[in-house]
Amino acid sequence: MGVSGCGKSTIAKLLSDEMNIPYFDGDDFHPEQNVAKMTNGQPLNDEDRQGWLEALNRLAKNQLKTNSCIIVCSALKETYRNTLSNTIENQVKWIHLTGDFDLISERLNNRQGHFMTSQLLQSQFDTLETPRNAIQVDISSSPQDIVKHIKNDLMKTSEFGLFGLGVMGKSLCRNLANNGFKISMYNRHVDGVEVDVAKDFKTEYPELKDAEAYDDISAFVNSLQQPRRIMLMVNAGKTIDYVIEDLLPHLSKNDVLIDGGNSNYKKTKERYEYLKSKQIHFIGTGVSGGEKGALIGPSIMPSGDKAAYNLVKPYLETIAAKDANGLPCCAYVGPEGSGQFIKMVHNGIEYVEMQLLAEVTTILEAQGLNPDEVAETLDSWKSIASSYLLDITTTIFKTKEGDDWLVKKILDKAGNKGTGNWTTIASAELGLPSTLIASALFSRYISFFKDERVELNSIFKSSKVSELNLSANDILEAYQFARIINHYQGFKLINEASKAYHWDLNLSEIARIWTSGCIIKSALMQELVAVFKTTSNLLTGSKISTHLKQYKPSIKQVVSQALQNDLSTPALSEALQFFNGITTAYASANVIQAQRDFFGAHTYKRLDDNSDKSYHTNWEQSN
Incomplete structure (x- = not known):
């Protein structure tokens, strides 16, 4: 845009060749009466221009259906520009060519055979309302330099947007930036509560120097290349719906929203269908790894429309953890909300793994080991039962505050954020016995009744207990037995959901993307990648069944002695009870x-x- 004679057509043609997109000269779309009027030296009024501007708006809309384009138009007034960009505001970038009157007048006088004369130039300068948020380019430079300047400014748009700068959102931003992606970051503005969160975060880390920081949602969306790719890292539940509604007025056809929170898979399906009706793609994505994993490489479980996933694939697979073969621990898993269903089950398995470690450390302490000795025992298990959760539990038992162990100072009330609850409900709805996940969840619920537990302990606790007579290997084998049952139940739930919802999930690939980056990564998970290539039931695998036969005497010993000593070991006990039930040919x-x-x-x-x-x-x- 700009006054006549500023070089719009010349620059547009060069820019069109450089960017390989078509251009159109707005003057070619004037109706005959407008051309006649200008040829006679009469300036156009707003009524003359209205139909012409609307025609150019239709041209832009038609071009955007398949590509993009460059349109040359003086567009001197804000009202003209509003008409030109009507309903496609978020897909328009204005480039304003500026120069002084004498230079442009000289150019007009040298131009042959055009209806616009230099005598009309002053009326154009008088009419011009300088646009806001436009790329301003001085025409005194060479056309080649002008094109280079415009292209550089256009390329300043970000490739990927991150909405929500909580712990996980911040880590993912740094991960994307460390991998060379140009990103835009957004966090809401709440006076006196959340102010300049994105800007302050940007200044805190040098890797974010090229990132764009926003607390204005419109500016954030407009900073992104199209189709826009925006990852939502906000609290699950209604917050996601509020965010979607806030974003929708600023989005365009084929933009992609990625929900990276722990959303309920049923709500993800609803949001997928809703946004599909708005021509917006929605990808429900499980992300596991915690704060550190999100920074250095998480496990990522995206689902939704396969074509939409391909638009975000380079970003998600680049920032994901890598497996033993160097492949990304990120893969398109299936349609609708399957990605967040898988993440939900991941968290259910995680609940059990945590509960089992809590129970085995309770048994070790009941045998008289102090936390350092518990840590030493756990450390000795790593060659056989290596896992992320075993590693961090070992570290926890080593950690001291002053002269005492920190773990002994922590209140024994375990919280939860709902995914264990959802997994238990999903199991019941599908008619599946995910008994270990339910047991681990209910153990957390029991822990919360601290005052009642203390009161009942004083009434019922027996002082007559037998002596624990268990080796560290007995406890290790019981732990390994229960872990196999836990993984059996978790993957059984995924497999049956895949059948019920027609998701066609690949269990081996799911196990593979859980071998690194996520909370439940382990040597056992690596083993399951191969197991699930030949069967969907890991208990029928010869290697796994051999393990179970080997470990069963130990878990029987551990569970029976724990019961005799009034030790609460619900997950270990349930693993054995479930195994007995699932292997009983004629049940009660x-x-x-x-x-x-x-x-x-x-x-x-x-x-x-x-x-x-x-x-x-x-x-x-x-x-």
């Missing part, structure tokens, strides 16, 4: 089915009848 359910038939006439099937016939007995008359 025959009694339950008879009871159901007795009081509710629910019928039953018979072992001596292979048909699908149902039987009912009048039990009272039969006696």
Whole structure:
């Protein structure tokens, strides 16, 4: 844009060749009456221009359906520019060519065969309203330098946006920047509470020097290349919906929103469908690794539309952790909310792994070991049972505050953020016995009743207990047994959900992206990558079944002695009980089915009848 004679067409043609996108001269779209009027030396009024501006707006919209374009137009007034960019404001970048009157007048006088004369130039300068938020370019430079300047300014737009600068959001920003991506960062502005969060964060870390920092949502969105890629790192629940509604007025067709929080997979599906109706892509993405993992490489579980994933694939796979073969621990897992379902189950498995470590350390302490000795024992297990959670638990038991161990000073009330609850509900809805996840969740709930526990302990705690007689290897094998059952239940839940929801999930690939970067990474997980290439049931794998047979005597010893000594080991106990149940050929359910038939006439099937016939007995008359 700019007054006539400033070189708009020349620069547009050069820029079009440089960027390989088409350009259109707005003057070519004037109706005949406008051309005649200007040829006679009469300036156009706003009524003359309205239809012409609307035609150029339609041209821009049509071009944006398939590509982009450059349109040359004087666009001297703000009202003209508003008409030109009507409904596509977020897809328009204004470039204002500026120069002094004498230079432009000279150029006009040297131009042959054009209806705009130098006599009309002053009216253009009088009409000009300088645009805000435009690239301003002085036309005294050479056309080549002007094009270079414009291109450099256009390329300042960011490749990727991060919305929400909590702990995980900040770490992901630094990860993206460390990998060379130009990013824009946004955090809301709340007077007196959250002020200049993004700007202050940028100044704190040198790797963010080229990042753009915003607390204005419109400026943040407009700073991004299209289609825009925006990752939402905000609290799950209603907050996500509020954020989506705040963003929508600023978004354009084919923009991509990535929800990287622990959202419920059902809500993710709803948001996916809602945004699809708005022509916006939505990718529900599990992210595991905590603050450190997000910084150096997390495990990432994206889902949604495959084509949309390809738009963000280079960014997510670059910042992800790498597996033993150097491949990213990030892969498109499936449609709809499958990514966040998988992350939910990941967290359920995590709940159990944490609970099991809490239980084995309780047993070790009950045998008289102090925290340093507990840490030493755990450390000795690493060659056999290596995992991230084992590593951090070892460190926890080594850590002192003053002369005492810090872990002994921590209040014994465990919190939760809801994913264990969701996993338990999902298991029940699908009719699956994820008993260890439920046990670990309910153990956290029990822990919260601290006052009641103290009161009941004084009433019921028995002083008559037998002596624990367990080796460190007994406890290790019991721990390993329970971990296998935990992973069996978790992957069983994923596999059955895949069937029920038609997700076609790849268990081996899920295990692979969990081998690094995430909280449940372990040597066992690495083993499962190969196991799930041949079966969806890890208990049927010959190597795993051999482990279980080896470890079962130990877990029987550990659980029975823990019970004899009034030690609470719900996850270890449930692992054994579940295994006994799942390996029982003829279970006690025959009694339950008879009871159901007795009081509710629910019928039953018979072992001596292979048909699908149902039987009912009048039990009272039969006696």
